[in-house]
Amino acid sequence: MSAYEDTLAALRRHREENRDFDLRAAFAADPERFSRYSVASDDMLLDYSKCAVGDETLRLLTDFADAAGLAERREAMFSGERINTTEDRAVLHTALRNSSTPVMLDGQDVMPDVEAVLSAMSAFAEAVRAGDLTGATGKRFTDVVNIGIGGSDLGPAMATLALAPYHDGPRLHYVSNVDGAHIADTLKELDPETTLFIVASKTFTTVETMTNAGTARTWMAEKLGSGAVGAHFAAVSTALDKVAAFGIDETRVFGFWDWVGGRYSLWSAIGLPIMIAVGSENFRRFLAGAEAMDRHFREAPARENMPVLLGLVGFWHRAVCAYPARAVIPYDQRLSRLPAYLQQLDMESNGKRVTLDGDPVAIPTGPLVWGEPGTNGQHAFFQLLHQGTDVIPVEFILAANGHEPALKHHHDLLVANCLAQSEALMKGRTLEEATAQLRAKGMGEAEARALAPHRVFPGNRPSLTIVYDKLDPFALGRLIALYEHRVFVEAALFRINAFDQWGVELGKELATELLPVVEGKKDASARDASTSGLVAHIRALRQG
Numbered sequence: 001m002s003a004y005e006d007t008l009a010a011l012r013r014h015r016e017e018n019r020d021f022d023l024r025a026a027f028a029a030d031p032e033r034f035s036r037y038s039v040a041s042d043d044m045l046l047d048y049s050k051c052a053v054g055d056e057t058l059r060l061l062t063d064f065a066d067a068a069g070l071a072e073r074r075e076a077m078f079s080g081e082r083i084n085t086t087e088d089r090a091v092l093h094t095a096l097r098n099s100s101t102p103v104m105l106d107g108q109d110v111m112p113d114v115e116a117v118l119s120a121m122s123a124f125a126e127a128v129r130a131g132d133l134t135g136a137t138g139k140r141f142t143d144v145v146n147i148g149i150g151g152s153d154l155g156p157a158m159a160t161l162a163l164a165p166y167h168d169g170p171r172l173h174y175v176s177n178v179d180g181a182h183i184a185d186t187l188k189e190l191d192p193e194t195t196l197f198i199v200a201s202k203t204f205t206t207v208e209t210m211t212n213a214g215t216a217r218t219w220m221a222e223k224l225g226s227g228a229v230g231a232h233f234a235a236v237s238t239a240l241d242k243v244a245a246f247g248i249d250e251t252r253v254f255g256f257w258d259w260v261g262g263r264y265s266l267w268s269a270i271g272l273p274i275m276i277a278v279g280s281e282n283f284r285r286f287l288a289g290a291e292a293m294d295r296h297f298r299e300a301p302a303r304e305n306m307p308v309l310l311g312l313v314g315f316w317h318r319a320v321c322a323y324p325a326r327a328v329i330p331y332d333q334r335l336s337r338l339p340a341y342l343q344q345l346d347m348e349s350n351g352k353r354v355t356l357d358g359d360p361v362a363i364p365t366g367p368l369v370w371g372e373p374g375t376n377g378q379h380a381f382f383q384l385l386h387q388g389t390d391v392i393p394v395e396f397i398l399a400a401n402g403h404e405p406a407l408k409h410h411h412d413l414l415v416a417n418c419l420a421q422s423e424a425l426m427k428g429r430t431l432e433e434a435t436a437q438l439r440a441k442g443m444g445e446a447e448a449r450a451l452a453p454h455r456v457f458p459g460n461r462p463s464l465t466i467v468y469d470k471l472d473p474f475a476l477g478r479l480i481a482l483y484e485h486r487v488f489v490e491a492a493l494f495r496i497n498a499f500d501q502w503g504v505e506l507g508k509e510l511a512t513e514l515l516p517v518v519e520g521k522k523d524a525s526a527r528d529a530s531t532s533g534l535v536a537h538i539r540a541l542r543q544g
């Protein structure tokens, strides 16, 4: 057996031997449990003491990380090796927020290009913000519409909302869905004279984005004349030839590189709408936060390293405890798009079924990631987290301070609720406690015994909590980079390639084949019975 298989077997044995691990007992036995199983860097704290791990678990997990070659793989990423082997690409999103050393790729420093694009973005963004760059009729831009999908949408959309207190530029809108409702509802609110479109697509071939961009171009031409269109469009892409073919002037095109994965691209020119919203200085602070996390990830020893610990605990829950999902619950309304963003980051990266060598994986890989902000989630799905039959580890994210000092009582309630949920998941409520509570309310013995089982919480359910001072641009950059690196750590332990996404291809190919069938230009008889039955039903409804 290899060291990897050996340590995995040891981890599984350890899990079996500790099946009855009880968090309540662990806290009762060890007053130091919180300080032992939490780690801080500046104002950011990661508390994983409410997860069923101990020193031996962490020793085995770090041995496993060594056997999986985590440290070597991390170094390979930072130093520009082509670790995305199925696409033969380097993975260098960390270079986009690097402010110090040269970053070499194939013998060349990529930093001058990175800096040049950042400067061009800043000049463009600041001109839009100041009203120096205007639409065709000379009016300043009041609204910016980003047209993109996946990594060309979710990151900027999430960050724009997260940084709302810093948003002093034009209004931002995000159109992603090919459903015409999305662009129609957006355009309804807009004045073409004061609207700027950014077409954001790494490949500039994505059908949703190209369709929406075409519709936006037609709308603009119909409203202001075709000569006006150029002044109202900019683009972000790695495929500069395709942008030129679409007709966007090269002075309004911001490039990036194939070594930036779509879901890791909000630090690149894909972040242009964020910069227009909050200004280039705040965008630089956002990058600086990510860079601080990069340094921490690269340098801190495993037991003090937040992304490593988050990844080890995530791996423990998924691959050893076999929990199918994890919930990410930001107690921050402005992080309400974070779960959707993390779904792409995590599930498109680690939803893989073969190893780097192409062999079927022997362990479960990336979990289902989902969530909603607290406290809203409490009134929706927390019932299942507390009393459902599956154990779903929860990740709470919380700022100590809000941006509304006049509404401090709201923030106090928010914090109390967040802490209450992790306490409730851990402590639960026994049958005896539930029965006693009902008796104390004056309920008769028979009724109390009948109702008490419904009020039992098993408890002993794992959660971890990330706390920081305030959600400012630096803190957001650090938080996103923390999650990026956690995904990296888990991928290294799963021994999969986190940087390709072949699983999205088949559906795209079939959609291309099905379009003429839906349009009625081709008959559906060659499809399976279900698909052709659905096509027939839809056609009948369309004719009726």
Ligand SMILES: O=P(O)(O)OC[C@H]1O[C@](O)(CO)[C@@H](O)[C@@H]1O
Pocket (backbone or CB within 6 Å): 149, 150, 151, 152, 200, 201, 202, 203, 204, 205, 206, 209, 262, 263, 348, 501, 504
């Ligand atoms: O930026 P593009 O090339 O339009 O791609 C959008 C998204 O589509 C995907 O390729 C998946 O279909 C994502 O990885 C990517 O972020």
